[in-house]
Amino acid sequence: MSDYVYHLAKQHHSVRKFKPEPLTRETVKKLIEAGQMASTSSYLQTTSVVGVENPEKKAALKEVSGQPYVLDNGYLLIFVIDYNRHDLVNEQQAQDMTTSFESAEGLLVGTVDASLMAQNIALTAEDMGYGIVYLGSLRNDVTRVREILDLPEYTFPIFGMAIGVPSEDENGTPKPRLPFEHVFHVDTYDNDRDMARQQLATYDETVSDYYAERTDGRRTETWSEQVANFMSSKQRLEMKDWLQEAGFNKK
Amino acid sequence: MSDYVYHLAKQHHSVRKFKPEPLTRETVKKLIEAGQMASTSSYLQTTSVVGVENPEKKAALKEVSGQPYVLDNGYLLIFVIDYNRHDLVNEQQAQDMTTSFESAEGLLVGTVDASLMAQNIALTAEDMGYGIVYLGSLRNDVTRVREILDLPEYTFPIFGMAIGVPSEDENGTPKPRLPFEHVFHVDTYDNDRDMARQQLATYDETVSDYYAERTDGRRTETWSEQVANFMSSKQRLEMKDWLQEAGFNKK
Structure with a gap:
């Protein structure tokens, strides 16, 4: 009976300014392992993660997102819905599994799996003293992200996460949530x-x-004003095509 | 710099047998509050949660899932993607936000938001000494779940979670994950x-x-065998229709 995680979770705020101190590979491995232990729908394990270290690739991803912290951080993770491994199983077991990847249900399973894994990583990293920010902005141009990361069929970059030691002048605070x-x-x-x-x-x-x-x-500005401005402008209406091009949400 | 959450995350296994000890409303409130502090895409806060306490409703949901622990647990949460509140804002601000809810992107945002919130709740509950299990099985019949919970347009029950004190003979262990x-x-x-x-x-x-x-x-059985059996049988191909009926994934 501990309230440790409760208090940790309540302190969360997104960090967007990091010191230029890279995470070690050992730390990254620990984070991924903690992430992998999150629940996964029917044991399917539909997530892969690309750690982006190459500065040119990070700069290219920053162009997609428009956010400087995609380049300037301690480490950059891209969470990928991944049925490519199930497609390998499919070949070997000779059963028809593709409908399962290509259905709307398959997309929901993949999106939930990746998110549970990512939030385990977020809390583990915050407990270690790092700050994190989710990068949904990489969905601004999924085709380009798939190119940059060489993503094959049946994989889809659902969001990224920048992690790092918060910079000295980072002064975020938890933002008030809905009642x-x-x-x-x-x-x-x-x-x-x-x-x-x-x-x-x-x-x-x-x-x-x-x-x-x-x-x-x-x-x-109020919450309603923010939400109305955002939702009446940024639509990402290409998402339906981007999903289908990668093999998702077709059935 | 703490490894507390790392070790907690590594110990996770789903619990499917609970003592008949209900969680207090105070505990449930703490869990939801911890959940709400998870990151939310563009501050949109697209999740609501229904706590199901009525035994008849729990029994009806158990019928949908086929799993006894939907009825027998300390508390039952249903996570709902919720753009109904944004539709209220839409009415008041008189801007066209509906495309945003109805797009594939809107579905991704809602699914990620709900999942990040849920995983905060999972880890907070496990830290408090409870066990949890996710209930994707409620997606077996979304129309029925929407009826049972009176869910309006622009809301979608994405998964449930049973929480409770693990029963004495519950002896699960962490399951090995992909390398x-x-x-x-x-x-x-x-x-x-x-x-x-x-x-x-x-x-x-x-x-x-x-x-x-x-x-x-x-x-x-191997992982490949399990995955092949599952994915070649359980398809939930109605998901595309269920999403559209609720106002989602239309554009």
Whole structure:
């Protein structure tokens, strides 16, 4: 009975400025091993990880993401949904498994597996004193990421993670989350839209205050404003094609 | 600099037999709060959680999954991808955000968000002395799960989690994972299929030995055999329709 992980999880904030101290291969191996022990759907183990060390490749990935910390970090991991290994099994066992990779269900399994593994790595790294940031921005151009990393059929780069020692002037703090009452339901989903609107209005003030305090009043946007701006602009509508080109979400 | 979470993560195994000791609401709240602090794509917070306490609802969900531990546990959580709240924001901000929920990208964001939150909860619960098991089996019939939980449009039950005090005769152990060399690549994906076949052959022996030792030789199947059997039978090919009915993966 320990609350150690509870307190660690509550302290999380994404770190986007790192000291130029690379992680050792030994540390990277420990992180991957901790990640591999996360639950995996039906023991399928549908994740691979590419550790990117080559500065030119990191720079190319930074171009895709537009984020400097894709280049400047202690280590860069790319999480890959990987049914290429199951395709090898398929050849040897001579059973028809391809539908399983190519279905929407296969995509869900792969996405969940990779994410559980990654979050084990995130908490393990944070416990070791590193900071981390997820890089969904690599999905800006999946075709290009697949080229840079030589990814074969039945593999898909789902997100990256930059890890490293936080720089001295890194001063992030945990960002306020939606009210517990708004995200937690008992027995059925309570779709009371008036109540939900009220919860979001209160939360919008919390978020606006959080930004105002951290920026001396220069930023005051609410959560709703942020979300509306983001979701009405960045669509990544090519995702359906990118998935199908890699062999996913076809059935 | 601590290895606490590393060691905790390495000890994980799924628990499928629980004592009939319910978690308190206070404990559940702590778990959800730890979960909420996980990274969330662009601060979108696309997850809700339904805690299922009503025994009839639990029994109905058990029917969907076919697994007794969906009914018999200390607490049952259902993780829901939730763009219903963003749809509220959409109404108020009068911007067109629906494409964002309905795209394949929206599905990926929601699936990753829910999974990161869930794995924070898994590790926090395990640290508190509980055991957990993920329930992807609830995807056997998503329409039925949506009925049982009254899930509205733009919400999707992605998986469940049973939590509880492991029963006295629960004797699971960490299951061997794929070799590190097989899942980890540097700079590019090394698609050397002969090497991969060899790695899988060695791993197949490890898995076969693991089962043989735990069952006095009654089970000896390899990982490849398990994966081939599973993937050539359980397809959940309705997933594409189930996603679209809920408003997902349409664009």
